[in-house]
Amino acid sequence: AQSVTQLDSHVSVSEGTPVLLRCNYSSSYSPSLFWYVQHPNKGLQLLLKYTSAATLVKGINGFEAEFKKSETSFHLTKPSAHMSDAAEYFCVVSTTSGTYKYIFGTGTRLKVLA
Amino acid sequence: GAVVSQHPSRVICKSGTSVKIECRSLDFQATTMFWYRQFPKQSLMLMATSNEGSKATYEQGVEKDKFLINHASLTLSTLTVTSAHPEDSSFYICSARMHRMNTEAFFGQGTRLTVV
Secondary structure (H helix, E strand, O other): OOEEEEOOOEEEEEOOOOEEEOEEEEOOOOOEEEEEEEOOOOOEEEEEEEOOOOOEEEOHHHOEEEEEOOOOEEEEEEOOOOHHHOEEEEEEEEOOOOOOOEEEOOOEEEEEEO | OOOEEEEOOEEEEOOOOOEEEEEEEOOOOOOEEEEEEEOOOOOEEEEEEEEOOOOOEEOOOOOOOOEEEEEEEOOEEEEEEOOOOHHHOEEEEEEEEOOOOOOOEEEOOOEEEEEO
16 A cells, blocks of 8 residues: 655745755555645645656756655755745655555645745 | 636535535546545545546545535536535545546645535
8 A cells, every 4th residue: 555654744944945845655566756735725736746757856946856765755855945935745645556546645834934 | 737627716605505616627638536625734635536427436434425526527526515514614625637547636726615
């Protein structure tokens, strides 16, 4: 069975400093992994996805994530935080059979300090 | 990119009434749509998966008679909350996928339901 664990429920960074949001996954097969961002009372926007191509995935708004099979991790990073990055971030793994459901992590709330 | 439109964005209804939420894929055909519920400051909980032209598959613990899902066409799925109660108040989000295979899903903007 697939699962994801987001290791931090809250992360605070200062504007202009790096962002690291951690995600570990569990999957019996080669997983498809996603990071989504949600602003308050809004739907989810896809930041980036890994689907067994390049292990370093570049997404929108300067975010990127590296798939590390040996560590079963898919951490999200950004070199320099912006105030507009403050939001909830979800790491997601897709099941590998059936209806290919999304399994969500518990989310990490990112706070950016001025 | 693919756009999923969810309507209404906010709805207030009285206890005992029913409310319908629509989810439309605007520029693609969605063979599969998903309905989620999100409680405040929590993650998304999958309620059901619907494939066009067939009955929805509900997750364990979700009352299918209370949350009616219809996926009548390749661009529209509806969620009807029947006989709503205050505990049904929540944020409901739909997503749509183009193919049954493992491709990304696109999310609607969500519906805030308040039952008074």
